[in-house]
Amino acid sequence: MATAPSTTMTDRLSGTLLGTALGDALGLPAEGMSAAAITRRFGRVDRFRLLGSTGFVSDDTEQAALVAQALARHPDDRDHCLRAFRRSLLGWFCRLPFGVGMATIRACTRIALGLSPSGVNSAGNGAAMRAAIVGVFFHDRPETRQTFGRAIAEVTHRDERAVEGALYVAELAAFCAGRPIGTSPAICQEQARRIVTNAQLGAAIDTGRELALDGADTLEAARVCGTTGFVVPTLAFATSLFLKHGDDPMTALTESISAGGDTDSIGAILGGWLGALHGESGLPGHLIARIHDGPFGPTHLRALAGCLAMSREGQPCPIPGYSASAALARNLALYPVILGHGFRRLLPF
Numbered sequence: 001m002a003t004a005p006s007t008t009m010t011d012r013l014s015g016t017l018l019g020t021a022l023g024d025a026l027g028l029p030a031e032g033m034s035a036a037a038i039t040r041r042f043g044r045v046d047r048f049r050l051l052g053s054t055g056f057v058s059d060d061t062e063q064a065a066l067v068a069q070a071l072a073r074h075p076d077d078r079d080h081c082l083r084a085f086r087r088s089l090l091g092w093f094c095r096l097p098f099g100v101g102m103a104t105i106r107a108c109t110r111i112a113l114g115l116s117p118s119g120v121n122s123a124g125n126g127a128a129m130r131a132a133i134v135g136v137f138f139h140d141r142p143e144t145r146q147t148f149g150r151a152i153a154e155v156t157h158r159d160e161r162a163v164e165g166a167l168y169v170a171e172l173a174a175f176c177a178g179r180p181i182g183t184s185p186a187i188c189q190e191q192a193r194r195i196v197t198n199a200q201l202g203a204a205i206d207t208g209r210e211l212a213l214d215g216a217d218t219l220e221a222a223r224v225c226g227t228t229g230f231v232v233p234t235l236a237f238a239t240s241l242f243l244k245h246g247d248d249p250m251t252a253l254t255e256s257i258s259a260g261g262d263t264d265s266i267g268a269i270l271g272g273w274l275g276a277l278h279g280e281s282g283l284p285g286h287l288i289a290r291i292h293d294g295p296f297g298p299t300h301l302r303a304l305a306g307c308l309a310m311s312r313e314g315q316p317c318p319i320p321g322y323s324a325s326a327a328l329a330r331n332l333a334l335y336p337v338i339l340g341h342g343f344r345r346l347l348p349f
Contacts, residue, residue: 008279009177009309009312010305010306010309011279011280011281012136012139012176012177012275012276012279013133013136013137013177013305013306013308013309014275014279014280014301014302014305014306015274015275015276015278015279015280015281015282015283016132016133016136016173016177016272016275016276016305017061017064017065017068017133017272017275017301017302017304017305018275018280018283018288018298018301018302019132019249019271019272019273019274019275019276019280019283020060020061020064020129020132020133020268020269020271020272020275021055021057021061021268021271021288021291021296021297021298021301022055022253022267022271022275022283022284022287022288022291023060023253023256023264023266023267023268023269023270023271023272023274024057024058024060024061024264024265024267024268024271025048025050025055025056025057025058025061025264025291026045026047026048026055026253026254026257026263026267026287027045027253027256027257027263027264027265027266027267027268028050028056028057028058028099028263028264029042029045029048029049029050029341030042030045030049030257030260030263030264031099031262031263031264032260032261032262032263032342032345033260033263033345034260035219035222035258035259035260036260037260037345038257038258038260038263039258044254044258045254045257045258046250046254047287047290048287048290048291050337050338050341051334051337053290054290054291054292055287055290055291055292056291056292056334057291057292057296057297058097058098058099058264059097059098059099059100059101059104059126059129060099060129060130060264060265060268061268061296061301062092062097062295062296063089063092063104063126063129063130064129064130064132064133064268064272065296065300065301065304065322066085066088066089066092066130067085067130067131067133067134067152068133068137068304068305068308069084069085069088069304069319069320069321070082070084070085070088070152071133071134071137071148071308071311072304072307072308072311072317072319073319075137075311075312078147078148078151081148081151081152082151082152082155085152085155086111086118086155089107089108089111089155089156090108090111090112091324092327093105093108095324095327095328095331096328096331096332096335097327097331098331098334098335098338099264099338101122101124101125101126101229102122102124103120103122103124103126103156103157104126104156106120106122107119107120107155107156107157108156111155117154117158118155118156119153119154119155119156119157119158120156120157120158121158121159122156122157122158122159122162123157123159123161123162123165123230123231123232124157124162124229124230124231125165125229125230125231125234125262125265125266125269126156126157126162127152127153127154127156127157127162127163127165127166127231128153128162128165128166128168128169128231128234128235128265128269129169129265129268129269130152130166131149131152131153131166131167131169131170131173131272132169132170132172132173132269132272132273132275132276133173133272133308134148134149134152134166134170134173135149135169135170135171135172135173135174135177135276136173136174136176136177136276137308137312138170138174139173139174139175139177139178140178142174145170145171145174146167146195149166149167149170150163150166150167152166153166153167160198161198161200161201161231161232162231164195164196164197164198164201165201165231165232165234165235167195167196168192168193168195168196168201168205168235169235169269169272169273171191171192171194171195172188172189172192172242172273172276173272173273173276174192174276175187175188175189175191175192176188176273176276176277177276177277181277181278181279181282183277185242185243185246185247185273185277186213186243188277189209189239189242189243193205193206193209200232201231201232201235204225204232204233204235204236205235205236205239207224207225207236208221208225208235208236208237208238208239208240208243209239209240209243211224211225211240212239212240212241212242212243212244213243215244216240218241218255218256218258218259219259221237221240221241221244221259222237222259222260222261225237225240226261227259227260227261227262227263227266228261228262229261229262229265234262234265234266234269235269237256237259237266238256238266238269238270238273241255241256241270242270242273242274246273246274246277249271249274249275249278249282249283249284250284250287252270252274253267253270253271253274256270280302280305292330294323294326294327294330295322295323295326295327295330296322296327300320300322303320304320307319307320
């Protein structure tokens with residue numbers, strides 16, 4: 001007889017996806033802005049600012065959901081999982097998502113043309129921002145976690161820093177999910193650090209850890225680590241905030257966004273770790289409830305988490321999908337809002 005999936009495991013899986021969505025949606029309106037501009041325009045970013053009080057996710061969450069979908073379909077077959085992810089990524093790209101990085105655009109173009117490999121030589125954040133769910137799903141299968149994690153990263157990014165960055169994100173999420181609620185973030189991070197062999201990435205992560213342990217404030221950590229759209233500074237800064245504020249998810253996310261830069265991707269990575277560590281039950285539910293509940297919204301993400309939990313137990317599960325037409329309509333409707341925010345940044349007030 002099949003056994004019911006662990007409630008705790010389902011909570012960690014949904015926490016990872018919803019934490020990614022929360023960090024993404026909070027950070028999206030501030031993407032590309034400086035810390036000073038964010039403070040001047042928004043003050044403390046502890047609510048959604050894109051369109052009223054509703055939060056909207058971007059490519060960070062949506063790609064994580066596509067990875068979850070592929071894992072649920074083929075939890076034990078890497079090659080079939082990769083094919084499913086490539087197909088769904090191309091379909092998603094054709095629905096004109098916003099916030100997509102250049103490496104992902106190039107990779108999706110290569111997929112459309114049937115070129116192999118599809119991944120490009122980029123050290124952007126695209127592979128890392130979607131990797132936490134891989135770690136949590138395979139938290140008790142380290143070799144499988146690394147095999148799937150590397151292959152999924154290379155669908156879009158083949159620079160070794162990007163690949164190892166994705167493996168580090170997955171590894172830290174795995175150690176968070178595999179330990180009891182209340183475990184120190186530092187213990188999880190120390191274990192995950194061992195996966196990184198690239199000298200540049202490893203040194204940056206170690207710098208982020210040292211800043212946190214030394215009590216550096218957020219702006220100092222951002223100045224030293226950087227907050228650009230590349231994986232080396234992103235993971236250094238995200239590590240610093242996770243270690244310093246990981247016991248308080250809301251503080252960690254608002255602090256990360258206040259520093260400016262690639263706020264949605266940094267928020268998404270940090271949110272995935274926080275969700276893996278605390279579970280959905282430890283995240284601010286009042287904000288999650290205000291995320292737009294269309295394609296890739298909370299209902300969809302919870303359904304994916306439940307399906308992943310069943311897949312882990314070897315149980316059949318109908319794979320949650322999303323309405324392609326609704327996704328396209330939402331994207332087209334939001335483009336003027338996104339562009340308006342972009343033009344607004346050019347004003348000196």
